Amino acid sequence: AQSVTQLDSHVSVSEGTPVLLRCNYSSSYSPSLFWYVQHPNKGLQLLLKYTSAATLVKGINGFEAEFKKSETSFHLTKPSAHMSDAAEYFCVVRVNSGYSTLTFGKGTMLLVSP
Amino acid sequence: NAGVMQNPRHLVRRRGQEARLRCSPMKGHSHVYWYRQLPEEGLKFMVYLQKENIIDESGMPKERFSAEFPKEGPSILRIQQVVRGDSAAYFCASSPGQDPSYGYTFGSGTRLTVV
Secondary structure, eight states, rough: OEEESSSEEEEEEESSSSSEEEEEEEEOOOOOEEEEOTTTEEEEEEEEOOOOOOOOEOGGGGGGEEEEETEEEEEEEEEEEEEEOEEEEEEEEEEEESSSOOOOOOOOOEEEEO | OOOOOOEOEEEEEEEETTEEEEEEOOOOOOOOEEEEEOOTTOOEEEEEETTTTTEEESSOSSSEEEEEEOOSOOOOEEOOOOGGGGGGEEEEESSSOOOTOOOOOEEEEEEEEEE
């Protein structure tokens, strides 16, 4: 079984300040982990993924995430928020064993103020 | 190379009518997944299909919902006799295979409103 917990339903930051979106996962097997972003009334865009290679993963638009097995975490960070980053972010897990589908967290809404 | 195409983008149905949602996967992708997003919630898995086969439908409601992915043409998610609770965004995703390292490519979704 696998599950994802996004610790904050909403995060508010000011433009130019760092972003931290927290994610913890649970998985019976070695996981692959993803972050997706969804802008209002849009589809989901893949930001980055971890698939058992380097634990620090760099994605698009300046985002990165670090896989920490001891903490079962995969937090998403960005050094400096931009207004266009305002969106909903989903942490997603998939187990690396046979067939499995993606399991989504409930999402974190990122609000960016000027 | 077009992405995952879903249509219609918005669909309004009266209670009791049928809703048909279409999904064309990315070129070269033979695995299709349907997810449903209810307000204030993340995406919930519904069904996983490969060409002409349903691999996993464990997330599908037992009644009124069905899905297919024919040899030719798009995948179809069909909801019969819709009720207000079916109002949601339905997303389709595709992947080229079962390797867990594959991220899915998602479509823009179909937003179903039942009135």
